[in-house]
Amino acid sequence: MAVELDVFVGNTTIMDEEVYQLWLDGYTVNDAVKVRMEGGVMDECEASADVLQSDTMDQYRTFQMCERLLHSPAKLANQLLFQIPPHRQAMLIERYYAFDDAFVREVLGKKLSKGTKKDLDDIGAKTGVTLKSCRRQFDNFKRVFKVVEELKGPLVENIRHHFLLSDKLARDYAAIVFFANNRFETGKRKLQYLTFQDFAFCAGQLINSWTVGALDNQVEDMDVDLDKEFLQELKELKILISDKDLLDQHKSLVCTALRGKTKAFNEMEANFKNLSRGLVNIAAKLTNTKDVRDFFIDLVEKFIEPCRSDRWTAGDMRLYLTHYTNSAHILDTFKHQVVWDRYMGVIKSCIFKMYHD
């Protein structure tokens, strides 16, 4: 007595959010049935294991049929095959494009290529995410990347519009696309303590202030590529460390402002020149693609680590960077105020975000 065929089709497509999540997480039908049984859903309606199996199969089939549509979510709204209420559609899309932070942390900044895709089983094993789920997430990244690559206009807007995602998720995808495009190094051991959300925040800062789109919002790739002119101009900031007078003047201004306000004052005073050199050098080198990739590792090595070893608190950091930025405005011989602000604005908020254990 084998069930040869078993289908259930509703005029309004029936979808159980719990089963959807299990499907997204890459569970097989049998595993999903086990999880559901343990979840106690059977007691709800005097269901048996057979009923659960049949229901799970049905739902999995429905999801598989929907998957094609989810690849271009706009189609989901005007396709005729499934009658799904809009709020359910939104749920389907949002969940389909949701990703595991652990997984994305691994591929962040990597090239979204076939090579990376081959390594997914390793990543899966490392992060505890099933291979099926890894593939879906990776393909999502790639799909979004491909679509927005060719579009004009603001990155986040484009993603939100094309994939009908929530603002939060659209921003995360923007970060992923931005990292993948600029191939920022995130995998080094020293960067391991940083979460995806840290990077996503930094990406947002960079997109808002350092890209071409920050000035002109009708250029292609405006939010993906860094503003080349700006990077050139950053070289001018070198004067802050190459001009001895300027460096000393800057130091004394900062120290005056800080004196008595923090316990770490002595360390700040002692390290000022080193730290300032670090930050300005990062700025000056950003014209090289290689150094752009190392942007985050440089920030950590040249600035965050020294501060951390001197036991600065987050408050110290905030105080120091605020005065460090503002004092530069008082220097009469320093003429690059605009570039300085554009640079330091991002650096400040990135370091604030990244300065934790």
Next chain:
Amino acid sequence: MPGKLKAKIVAGRHLPVMDRASDLTDAFVEVKFGNTTFKTDVCPKSLNPQWNSEWFKFEVDDEDLQDEPLQITVLDHDTYSANDAIGKVYIDIDPLLYSEAASVISGWFPIYDTIHGIRGEINILVKVELFNDLNRFRQSSCGVKFFCTTAIPRCYRAAMVHGFVEELVVNEDPEYQWIDRIRTPRASNEARQRLISLMSGELQRKIGLKVLEMGGNAVVGYLQCFDLEGESGLVVRAIGTACTLDKLSSGSAPNTNTHIHPNTAPASNACNSPSKDGKESPLAHGCRSTHNSPVHSACSSQRLSQNFSVSVPTLIFTGMGSGGSAGKEAGPLKTLLRQQTQTALEQREFPFFTLTSFPAGFLVHVGGVVSARSVKLLDRIHNPALGNTRSYKLLDWNSVTADEPETRDAWWEEIRQEIKSHAKALGCHAVVGYSESTSICEEVCILSASGTAAILNPRYMREGCLDIGSTDHRFEEPSPPSCGFCHIPYDEFNMPFPAQLTYCYHCRRQKVPDVLFTTIDLPPEASVTGKGCLIQARLCRLKKKAQGEVNATAISNLLPFMEYELHTQLMNKLKLRSMNALFCLHIQISVGENMLLGLASATGVYLTALPAPGGIQIAGKTPGDLSNEHHILTIQKRINDTIAKNKELYQINPPELTEETVGSPIPEPRQRHRLLRSHSESSDELSELDLSHGKKDAFVLEIDDTDALEDIHSLLTDASPPTGFYSCNTEIMPGIFNWTSGVQMFTSVRVLRLSNANLTNQGLNKTFTDLCENLLKSFYFKLRSMIPCCLCHLKFTVAVPEEELIQVTVTAVAMTFDKDQSQEKLTEKPTTKGSTETEEQLQFPLELSTDLSTNMQTSNKISGTVSLLTPAAKLYQNQLIMVHSAGVPESTTVSPRAASVDYGSFADRCSTWLELLKMKAHTIRRGSVKTSRRTQSLAHPVSSLDRSSPLPEGRSRSLRSNRSFGGSSVPVVKMTPVSFLPGTRIIKYLGIINMFFIRETTSLREEGGISGFLHSFIAEVFAMVRAHVAALGGNAVVSYSMKECVLMENPNKNQAQCLINVSGDAVICVRETDQEPPSVANIGQTCCSSADGAT
């Protein structure tokens, strides 16, 4: 040239990639109607082409307009090779042919390919300009409206019900034409789809002609079916009920009270109706039946009528055991001939009605279920050697088509005659809830027809249209609507079958049977105790594989046993649930190569008017055996417990009545009967049936072998639905009144492969029962988010697609209701009933006081709800106002009609002077008591409440209700097998949806196996139905049904094919609350009127 069809191709979207090199498509469209084809320009390199074509105009006969579909083909242009077809859209333009319905078809249609399924969508505009046709010899019947709904459609009023219309057309199945060997599967499928579309169009046109001849303007309860007879052809047949419908003006009509009051359709109206051709009956088929001597290709036929209140069905074996030889057939043939001559003289029509629910007052009495089955051998083209009458069919099918429908017609004619005579035997002149079906396996075909014998109120019919003797005038006398239909229509002392009669528990005036079986919906005015439930009897019978006549004989020998067993099962299950009536009984017997499947579904209820069912008692065969005795005791206990549990579950707590208070003038101890287990093998069944009519204390089941034990076990294994769920196969659940707007229609298909090792009847029965039970369990689980809800209109269809395969297809709708209010009702209901009941314990109840007390009760109930001030209560009151105003003039019309009753004519039917006396007294009272009528009309608002839940949307609305979501570009179309959508009002019927699709695949595995294949196909069918409805401007399909789902697979070849036929009525409905919000003024009025009612 009576019509101009115009079509415009606007755009396409989501087209598939047809050119791998560019990942794009160069699409263009061919628009074809009849033999005329137009093409659009090619829209190069686009998956979302904008053609924006000119208007393509077709000048055609309206006959063609009715028959032909508009055929739209989307193709990919290819410079070097042949153009590739992307897919097709067939548009039935019939809805554009009558003025009130849709005026334009406009919208996105899925582009469908029989091999690939849906491939993108196309936006089309279609219009029709009809010129008036005054040609009286016309062949078209434009303007006749068709409804699948088996009730008078809401927003219409039946001016007259003309009666039965039927037609069938036959053609050769393209799948079996020689050309099929050389054409592609796609071409073959498309030929088939097109042919069936043409045939349905033709059929509808022909039926329409008959309706026009009868003077009607609509067909209600239109049921169209396909018989895929394989090599012997393709039959498309349809039955329906011709009516003259008047549209209710939306403003004035009591919209929630959808049932037409008797006073809104007075007899005078019938005379004013457009039909002038009074007595002549130009029915084509009537004439045909006379000269159509029974060309019997049947090898044997047997029929059976099931009557209510039977401990055993009355078996009328007209053709039993007449294994196909001409000699044996002579007997039944003669009777048939005699019958036919009689009918030719006195009768021109079958008094059949495909309706299952009726305007109030239409149904006077219900007799019981009548059914007939007949086993036929289909003609085989390649087997002319058989040499007897049935092989007359020639190889050239063109010459045959003229004769072919005659044969099929004769078959059905025969069955209908049978049904009619059964109805007569039950003292009824009409059959309602009538339906026909077939089951075909190879060359054997079982034709089945069933209905409910009934006596109707002749006011609705043209004079002479029905075979109503003058004696029937007594039925015009109004009997209480809540129980009148239960009263026996036949002569008490000349009963057609053994039954126990008691005086009606509701009115105490007339006799009722102890059990009532019907194929109709529960009349809304019927008074029911507690809730109903789905009751199913399931049965498998193995049979030997055989060919031709041997096979047919074997099947026809098995049929009566199956019917008997199914009936016994139903009876037992009914008693186990402590109920006494079945509604919507549908018995399907399906034939396979090595087995027969029987599935009977019905909704059991406890009718207050009928006596309480006795218990079930178990008796052992060998009383001496101690261990056996103990065993029997345990089983008995389990049965008693189950009955008690069910009583609680279905809230069946009828007012206790002692024998003394029954007050029956004929002292008659309440008879109960016992039923012996029938051994399927026993041949002396008829004698056994006689024996069974004893006077035992309870329904007795004798355990004499393991067989019976198994049966009892299976009786007890039927699980009741989990908390929060109810199920029924009627339109709505008796006893639930407050439907909310959550609706989820679904179709589920399951196929079971039997392991071929030692199949036994018992094992099969268990497997089959489990299959059905598990399906139900699955539904409950899947729909658990809708709790509290009820699965309504559950329709199970069984088939044996191959040896060792059992296929069950279910379509139903889950509807949510408001739990709190139903409980509120429940606590009230029994008390109301109870006190009414005590009033009626007087031997001759004073009607005035009874009515008054009911009125008091009702108004008490109202004031109770007013304090709650729920929106539902407000609306409830609204209805009361309307009814009250309607009720008052009504009471004045009662007396003259009652006075016109001809006493003499029915005197002969009154068997005793006592009864005559009683009736006289009764009639006299009628004339003088005014308030009596009022209670009658009071019953209507309550009943209409449950039909059309006046609860405003938004109140405990389910998540799934999907209206009012902005932003989506696809309009939401609701579908339901029921004739209405709760919480809404149908404002327009846009036309019938009748679609036939074939889907085939040669990559079964890649599509997710057979389940994946069927899953997407069903989803596609839904999508296409929705798209067509939306294009007509509708937002819902009511009375939806999937009439055919034929699935064939060949996993070894990685192939599968499926045919699906669906139908329904496209409608526009609006929220009930949209136009009539309960206003404060209304409430004030209600208080007055309810106070008025109490006086």
